[in-house]
Structure formats: structure tokens, C-alpha cells
Amino acid sequence: MHILGCGSALPTLKHNASSQIVEIRGKLFMIDCGEGTQIALRRSHIAFARLSTVFLSHLHGDHCLGMIGMISTFGLLGRTQPLRIFAPAEFEPMLRSQLEMFCHNLEYEVEFHAVDTTKQTVIYEDKSLTVETIPLEHRVPCCGYLFREKPSLPHIRREMIDFYQIPVSQINNIKNGADWTTSDGEIIANSRLVRPAEPPRSYAYCSDTRYMPTLHEIVKNVNVLYHESTYANDQLHNAEKYFHTTAEQAAMVARDAQVGQLFLGHYSARYENEEILLDEARKIFAESHLSDEKMVIDVK
């Protein structure tokens, strides 16, 4: 998970507008795309030709104004494979008129998929993962995204394969659970031939939202939770007024969901130093961390 931007509505010289890349088994997915994301992407040296899909949480400028510039740049760089965009339905007419004005010679397709932000649904699936919406409560329709890796096949125990002289042609069968019968008729149980794969991983992105006391049910046990923490406790009234979350509240979600790690982000521009957010979060949930631009988080 690559953090491209973890600031909030007011851009600063320290934090970019919201954007992240989720990288899994060689595939790239983007979540949110604020102004300047294409520059942050370039700075990150991520091989962005592999970016297939963008998920937008909601239609506030700091989460989506970078889309059209990025689409245009991909076109100039010769992209040919389609780019999928998942976003609230109201984004499509805006996107189409921008495409017409700024990208009329695009040589790849921009596929738009409207997202119902009010329901928890699987909206994307491939061989490696599923992506579900997480209904959030913000001033406009908004959802988070929950990435769940599919189970991997187990690892072959090379020494057992060699010992029983099992031919390469059988490896896939064994990975898929087959036992092995030797020429003597002895049956070698599959469990002796493989080591279990790492358990599948999960990552939840929740921004922007007010504190949702039941959110932990949806993000239960995820390995990593990114949860907006626009404010510290001193600004609780603003969190309530603007439908944002304090770091402490984000930590309460993480604690109640028993996640592996919590990453805070979407910081208000008022904090010169976000340590105050971290301190308040860690009092509730020890495995709290600050996001920062250029940070690469290994989800496990």
C-alpha cells in the first residue's frame, strides 16, 4: 500500500490530497485521486502502466480532482488498456464532459462503474482479490473500500517432491490438494507434500466519515485499517460539524474491529505536527501509526 497523499481539503506543502495505491500480486489499484496525484504517482516511481482500476470514495475535490489530468497524461504516454473507475454515479456526467473537452483523442477506454455507497457489496473481483464497498457517513454520499485477498495455493515442499521423484506435471494437482501414490502403491498424504500458504490479507480504507460506532463490524479483523483522523480531540466539535473523525475515534474503530494495524490520515492542515493525533490514538489502540507521503506499508 503506497501513500500518495494523506492531507485533507486544504492542501499544504507537507501533505498531498488523498490518494493511495494498493499493490497486490503485481496489480495496482488506486483509491481516491486528489489534485496532483499524477505528480505524486510519478514521484513514487510506481510502474503505473499496471494501474487498472481507480476507486473514488466521494465527490469532494480533494478526493477526485486529479482524475482528468491523470487520464489525459496516461493518454499522452500511449496507454491502450482500459481504465476502470468506480465512483458515485454523479461523477459520470462530469467525467464524460471533461473527457470530451480535454481528452478527445484518447486511445484507451475509460470504463465507468457507478457505486452504491449505501450498501456493503462486492463491486470488483478477480483471481487475486475482491473489493467491497464500506458505507460511510459524510456530508455527501461516500464509501470506503475493503480489499480482501483470495487464498493462495499452498507451497510445494521441494524436498518431498524430490524424494518421491514426483514429475513436474503433477505439481499443480498437488498444489490443489491431490495426494501422491508411489510406484509401490504407498499413498503420500497431500499435507506431507505442501506447506500452507500465508493467510489471505485484507485492507480497509475509510475516508471521509464521521465516527461510526458500528463500522468495526464491517472491518472486523482486517490486517490494516486506514481511517481518516482529520482532527485531534480539541476539535471534536468540528469533527461532528463536518462529519469527520478524531484520531481517538479512529482508534476506537480499530480496537473494536481488532485490526492488525491502524494508519491515520486525512490530517487537517491545522496540525503542524501530527504526533498529537498519534498520541491520542495510541491511548486507545497501541498499533496506531501515522501515514505519510511516500510511505509504503506492507500489509500482513
Added chain:
Amino acid sequence: MHILGCGSALPTLKHNASSQIVEIRGKLFMIDCGEGTQIALRRSHIAFARLSTVFLSHLHGDHCLGMIGMISTFGLLGRTQPLRIFAPAEFEPMLRSQLEMFCHNLEYEVEFHAVDTTKQTVIYEDKSLTVETIPLEHRVPCCGYLFREKPSLPHIRREMIDFYQIPVSQINNIKNGADWTTSDGEIIANSRLVRPAEPPRSYAYCSDTRYMPTLHEIVKNVNVLYHESTYANDQLHNAEKYFHTTAEQAAMVARDAQVGQLFLGHYSARYENEEILLDEARKIFAESHLSDEKMVIDVK
């Protein structure tokens, strides 16, 4: 004149998309506003509350995609005075729908003024200056902008005022050309009481355009000419194909117009080092210079 961005369509880590600030007698005017301009503006430490007017040359993304984010940010920062935008007419419906989607609680007015890019006309005037359109030839309707300072009042010769004991109440009359009659009836000619003001200055912005052999007639004798120079001579075919200019051609305009200084910009991303552009320009026009981000050019 503050350079905020002098790159071209493909953003790089070196150059921002097009944007400049013209600062004159305490007023700020912006020309073009590519993606990320609000960040460059913030980085420049220019007191942007004084920005009253934005002039957009044409509707390619690298010249206008930063508008909506900047408008939104000004709103968040509490702006109340109107912001004028001069741009080709087709920009207005796009801008209005973006304002509705991303800035519905704006507490200041965004005044749109459609610009006819095909005619050289004065489109803006105040006490200090006029701004004229410069018709350019690009793939979409496009114009440059010519800033002409109005003449300043002459400087008072303090020693003469003291000598003749001229009261403060008369200073403005004298600045505006009045002679002075002493109590003895002697007439002191105005020319002995004042020193002429500095001659009014002028600045022309020409981007994007193909080489226009008659452009020099419009930008005749300006103090500073900013002219796009997307390519060096090795890419003359691309300059012709995409309606851009080579550095040499930009220098030909500068030479034929007998301008004071030429600043090159809108560099193609292919040039790691723009010295090749400068070298080619200087062979034609010695007072050629490279623009660069954060550069502040004193027009005189």
C-alpha cells in the same frame, strides 16, 4: 512576473503545468492555471488574497485544470472578494457544473468573462494597466495576453517644492502638470518641479501557438515577451504537427518585435536540459532566457 509553471502537457518532476503571476502596483493577475497551480502558488509565498483576475489562454488541461481546486481552496480560506476569470466561452458551462459539484458553499463570486480569442481587443482595464488579447494559432481557440502599464505620474522634485515653499495641497496639481506661480508672480514651469516617471512597461504572454510570422506586430517593443518554445529544431516537424513553436522561432518573433527580453517556456518533457533551447534561441536573439519555476522576473 512570477513563474509558477513552465512545463507542457506532460507533467514532470522538474516543471509544473503552465501558470504565472503578473504583479503590478500591488495587484496580482494570474495567467493560466494548470493542475497543481494552487500548490505552486503556496510554495511561492505570494500573498494570493490579492489575486483578482485569472486569464486562461485556452482549454487544454495543462493550462486550466488547476482552476477548480484553487477556487475551492480560496473558499476554504475565507475569501470574500470576487474572482474574475477570462477564458474562452466554452469554459463557462464546465466551470459552473464544477462549482456546483465541488464548491456549492462558496462565499465569494466567480465572475466569468468570455474571451474572443480571434481578435486583438482590450478586455481588462483599471487605473494601472490594460490587458489585451493576442490571437494565437493552436489546435483549439487560443490567445495570449498583453499587459500594458499605464503611464505613472511624474516624480516631484522635493528640493524645488521646498525652495518655493509650495504647500502640500498643490502637490497633486503639480504631478498632473500644473505650473506654480510664486507670491512675486513668477511662473515656475512644471518641468522644473517634476522628474518624468519611468516609461510604462509592457509584458506579452504567448502560449500555446505555432510560429506566427506576423505576431511581432502585436508584441512590438514589449519589455518582456514570454513565448512558448516547446521544441528545439530537431523537433520542427512536431512543432508544425502539434501547432507549437521551436525556440528558434520564438526568438525570431522576439527579434522582429524588438522586445527587451525573451523568456522561453512550455518545454517539452523530452528535454532533460533546456540549454539546447536557449542556445538555439540566442543565435537569433541574444536577450533570450530560460524560464524556470520559482523565477521572479523584474519587467523593465
